[in-house]
Amino acid sequence: MGSRTVLECRGLRKSFGDVRAVDDVSFEITAGETYGLLGPNGAGKTTTISMVVGILAPDAGAVLVDGAPPSTAAAKRRIGYVPQELALYPDLTGRENLRFFARLYGLSGRAAAKRVDHVLDVVGLADRAGDLAREYSGGMKRRLNAGIGLLHEPLLLVLDEPTAGVDPQSRNAIMDNVRELAATGMAILYTTHYMEEAERLCDRVGVIDAGRLVAEGTRRDLVARVGERSRISLVVQGDPEAARRLAEGLPEVRSAATHDDRLDLVVDDPRACLPAVLASVGRDGVVVRSVEVAEPDLEAVFLHLTGKALRG
Structure with a gap:
């Protein structure tokens, strides 16, 4: 620039x-x-x-x-x-x-x-x-x-x-x-x-x-600024709790929770930390079956700042 x-x-x-x-x-x-x-x-x-x-x-x-x-x-x-x-x-x-x-x-x-x-x-x-x-x-x-x-x-x-x-x-x-x-x-x-x-x-x-x-x-x-963070959801095969503990050891992961066979992570920059997440949770026989990344967007920011939907 x-x-x-x-x-x-x-x-x-x-x-x-x-x-x-x-x-x-x-x-x-x-x-x-x-x-x-x-x-x-x-x-x-x-x-x-x-x-x-x-x-x-x-x-x-x-x-x-x-x-x-x-x-x-x-x-x-x-x-x-x-x-x-x-x-x-x-x-x-x-x-x-x-x-x-x-x-x-x-x-x-x-x-x-x-x-x-x-x-x-x-x-x-x-x-x-x-x-x-x-x-x-x-x-x-x-x-x-x-x-x-x-x-x-x-x-x-x-x-x-x-x-x-x-x-x-x-x-x-x-x-x-x-x-x-x-x-x-x-x-x-x-x-x-x-x-x-x-x-x-x-x-x-x-x-x-x-x-x-x-x-x-x-x-x-x-x-x-508005405190929104990105999320990574992994569907795993094996021990989800073991995967959670491994993920929580990464500095990029803010929090981790399991729901049945799904591991939900809150992170700052999912694109940067995803390789480390996959390498970490893939230990101890855990297999990652699918990955979904959800990043907060400007629609959420606008709603937070103004209390209005962007297209309102």
């Missing part, structure tokens, strides 16, 4: 009448990092990113994109924004849409054509580039929408619920694109209310609820 700070948000506040939509939100994103804003609809995600990209001015606080406020031309050139609402011309082909927006970004001639071809490949629409956008599926429109935000090779890509209402194939394609773009060094701000997307894509997550950032960190950080 890069050390260069691309986005800084400090103490952002925004109200609409008597409603405080965003309340003292602060975070930053470095080059090559994907940062997720995780929360239900109405939590303040879209208002936050509207201030990040300069659509809304904060009532208080500050945003800096590569050191410049988003209202400046220097910052705008560094931002790629993919809104939740589609921003396409349905009577233009996919290629024509990209060419039009490339001109708005100041690209022309061979440079624009080369960039359009590259973006079509990135979003997986090269074979449908000549079709009218109105003939695209919902997922294809989403991918084209994302492609527009990539034309000028931004330093910061802001994606607002980019997989809302799309088919599974397009959803996977969009998430694959996000991972590939982050690998090139692009900083990505990704808003979603889908827990599995945040877990799959984001290096760090900010949990936002009722306009406030209630927690921030890696998945492991957040899980540790």
Whole structure:
């Protein structure tokens, strides 16, 4: 992950009448990092990113994109924004849409054509580039929408619920694109209310609820903060109590219990300690018949922090 700070948000506040939509939100994103804003609809995600990209001015606080406020031309050139609402011309082909927006970004001639071809490949629409956008599926429109935000090779890509209402194939394609773009060094701000997307894509997550950032960190950080732990369940053949005693001798095992032929272990990092667990309990003639690993997820974290279901 890069050390260069691309986005800084400090103490952002925004109200609409008597409603405080965003309340003292602060975070930053470095080059090559994907940062997720995780929360239900109405939590303040879209208002936050509207201030990040300069659509809304904060009532208080500050945003800096590569050191410049988003209202400046220097910052705008560094931002790629993919809104939740589609921003396409349905009577233009996919290629024509990209060419039009490339001109708005100041690209022309061979440079624009080369960039359009590259973006079509990135979003997986090269074979449908000549079709009218109105003939695209919902997922294809989403991918084209994302492609527009990539034309000028931004330093910061802001994606607002980019997989809302799309088919599974397009959803996977969009998430694959996000991972590939982050690998090139692009900083990505990704808003979603889908827990599995945040877990799959984001290096760090900010949990936002009722306009406030209630927690921030890696998945492991957040899980540790609320005291959740992982579990390993083994079905064994032989003496389960002997297996339990062996497992309890491992420093990675927090607790162990048997239920008939099942051994249940509470651990910190199941992927790291599973080989040692299997080697230990396999002594004294005990045979492990099956293994199941259950890791706490961001859904449990969000419920613990807010008292709400994530999709609420």
